[in-house]
Amino acid sequence: MTKSLNTTVDIGGLRINNPITVASGTFGFGREYENFIDISKLGGIMAKGLTLKPREGNPTPRIAETSSGMLNSVGLENPGVEYFVKNELPYLKSKGVTVIANISGNTVEEYCEMCNILDNTKTDAIEMNISCPNVKQGGVAFGTDKDIVYNITKEVRKSTNKPLIVKLSPNVTDIREIAKSAQKGGADGLSLINTLLGMAVNIKSRRPILRNNVGGLSGPAIKPVALRMVWQVSQVVDIPIIGMGGISTVEDIIEFLLVGASAISIGTANFINPRVTTDLLKELEKYMIENEIKDINDIVGKIKPY
Amino acid sequence: MLIENCRVKKNEKIIEDIYKMEIINEQITKLGKAGQFLQIKVNNQDTPLLRRPISINEIKIDEKVIVIYYKVIGKGTKLLSEVKSGEILNVIGPLGTGFETNYEEKSIALIGGGIGVAPLIELGKRLSDRNKVYSYLGFADNTYLEEEFKKFSTSIGVSTVSGRVGYKGLVVDIFKNELIDKKIDLIFACGPNPMLREIAEIAKLNNIECQVSLEERMACGFGACLGCSIKTIHGMKKVCSDGPVFWSSEVIFND
Numbered sequence: 001m002t003k004s005l006n007t008t009v010d011i012g013g014l015r016i017n018n019p020i021t022v023a024s025g026t027f028g029f030g031r032e033y034e035n036f037i038d039i040s041k042l043g044g045i046m047a048k049g050l051t052l053k054p055r056e057g058n059p060t061p062r063i064a065e066t067s068s069g070m071l072n073s074v075g076l077e078n079p080g081v082e083y084f085v086k087n088e089l090p091y092l093k094s095k096g097v098t099v100i101a102n103i104s105g106n107t108v109e110e111y112c113e114m115c116n117i118l119d120n121t122k123t124d125a126i127e128m129n130i131s132c133p134n135v136k137q138g139g140v141a142f143g144t145d146k147d148i149v150y151n152i153t154k155e156v157r158k159s160t161n162k163p164l165i166v167k168l169s170p171n172v173t174d175i176r177e178i179a180k181s182a183q184k185g186g187a188d189g190l191s192l193i194n195t196l197l198g199m200a201v202n203i204k205s206r207r208p209i210l211r212n213n214v215g216g217l218s219g220p221a222i223k224p225v226a227l228r229m230v231w232q233v234s235q236v237v238d239i240p241i242i243g244m245g246g247i248s249t250v251e252d253i254i255e256f257l258l259v260g261a262s263a264i265s266i267g268t269a270n271f272i273n274p275r276v277t278t279d280l281l282k283e284l285e286k287y288m289i290e291n292e293i294k295d296i297n298d299i300v301g302k303i304k305p306y
Numbered sequence: 307m308l309i310e311n312c313r314v315k316k317n318e319k320i321i322e323d324i325y326k327m328e329i330i331n332e333q334i335t336k337l338g339k340a341g342q343f344l345q346i347k348v349n350n351q352d353t354p355l356l357r358r359p360i361s362i363n364e365i366k367i368d369e370k371v372i373v374i375y376y377k378v379i380g381k382g383t384k385l386l387s388e389v390k391s392g393e394i395l396n397v398i399g400p401l402g403t404g405f406e407t408n409y410e411e412k413s414i415a416l417i418g419g420g421i422g423v424a425p426l427i428e429l430g431k432r433l434s435d436r437n438k439v440y441s442y443l444g445f446a447d448n449t450y451l452e453e454e455f456k457k458f459s460t461s462i463g464v465s466t467v468s469g470r471v472g473y474k475g476l477v478v479d480i481f482k483n484e485l486i487d488k489k490i491d492l493i494f495a496c497g498p499n500p501m502l503r504e505i506a507e508i509a510k511l512n513n514i515e516c517q518v519s520l521e522e523r524m525a526c527g528f529g530a531c532l533g534c535s536i537k538t539i540h541g542m543k544k545v546c547s548d549g550p551v552f553w554s555s556e557v558i559f560n561d
Contacts, residue, residue, distance in 0.1 A: 062534075271525040272355065
């Protein structure tokens with residue numbers, strides 16, 4: 001970044017060099033993108049969602065394409081938190097990457113145990129996923145009830161000294177209530193939104209395209225929903241928001257910052273253009289120069305609503 | 307792997323819903339191997355959002371041309387079929403591991419089903435220098451590419467489900483009848499999963515090494531989305547980056 005520009009942002013006590021991060025589950029553990037970009041340039045990497053024990057995930061097909069979007073039902077396939085700490089984290093840290101570990105549990109105790117394991121590592125922050133739509137236990141089941149969100153955040157808060165970011169589900173009646181509960185429970189920041197529960201059907205076979213029947217919708221199709229939710233939540237909490245949902249252009253990033261996100265994550269767009277993150281970083285700098293924005297924080301929440 | 311804007315040299319219908327496209331790119335022709343694939347963005351729009359994974363079917367290094375054959379199935383491949391000569395497509399590739407081809411003096415069976423016959427062309431070309439290649443091609447109704455296979459095959463068996471050409475039935479049946487006589491000691495197969503599963507069983511029963519090229523729905527094509535994970539005896543593997551070619555003995559086929 002040009003010296004006169006400030007792109008550093010704070011996401012709940014964690015300062016990152018720029019507001020561009022990548023959404024968990026779209027970036028693996030970073031290695032897959034090293035053929036394409038310098039991953040240390042990113043503000044941070046939300047690593048592939050981890051569970052206490054390894055998971056095989058759901059049967060295939062796990063992917064279905066929809067208008068301006070895609071459904072996935074991967075189901076948290078991952079090698080487990082201990083494998084991550086031993087084999088993936090040291091590598092990412094050696095590359096100078098800011099690493100945000102994303103965790104999912106079947107029970108409150110599992111979340112706490114994972115935090116205990118991660119707390120003694122060089123993980124920079126923890127993103128608590130209470131919003132995965134593709135697993136039977138835990139996941140979104142925790143994220144849709146405000147009292148459960150308060151309790152789980154409070155308990156997990158006690159298990160870690162790292163910045164704690166809670167990733168929220170859009171599959172709720174009023175996301176403001178959930179967000180307030182997470183803040184009250186001690187969250188340092190919020191990530192929103194996770195995928196929207198959806199479905200696609202093959203009319204010839206009369207079967208769902210996904211083997212799991214339903215899955216999480218992502219991509220440009222969900223951007224308006226994500227923007228609306230970030231805007232609503234930013235008005236009722238004081239903690240930083242990481243906005244995500246269908247971002248693929250620099251204009252998309254600006255929209256999210258204007259409605260109140262301090263940082264953003266790029267997700268599905270990585271699959272189509274594996275260089276999108278570093279491309280957009282350059283474009284963001286250009287946008288700042290052209291629009292005389294010296295500090296990216298100056299536009300956060302600066303929407304002028306009617 | 308590269309992200310390249312490639313010029314389309316030719317795009318033409320072969321039969322019914324099968325198309326042949328020639329794409330110009332020097333780097334990809336140099337790096338590409340039989341069994342690898344490309345991720346092609348069929349337009350610059352949000353719909354279709356994802357790239358289309360399509361096998362590299364033939365590489366013409368002198369002409370800097372990659373040949374792909376594809377079947378029009380949905381919106382994405384329909385749009386691809388409408389691309390004109392001279393247009394530019396954004397392509398990621400070559401992706402995946404490709405076939406292991408370092409063999410000599412083997413009696414090799416290439417078994418292809420449907421659009422799965424196409425990835426075996428480049429493979430057959432490379433293997434036929436130092437091995438005997440027997441090709442077995444299965445189709446639903448219309449056949450295509452037999453002339454290409456004749457160029458390098460010692461013999462060819464063709465089947466159609468409809469009976470329009472060749473043996474009426476499944477290609478695996480022709481292969482089963484010939485595998486002893488031809489002393490087949492290595493199999494390469496590409497096609498629908500039930501076909502590959504049957505071939506894997508035959509290979510196991512007869513103690514023949516067998517490589518299969520698998521297909522799964524995927525989003526990225528380079529190992530990030532985990533959309534195409536399959537079960538193997540070595541744990542979960544990604545069709546896109548650990549494959550698409552696997553030893554049939556390591557794959558745990560779905561029911």
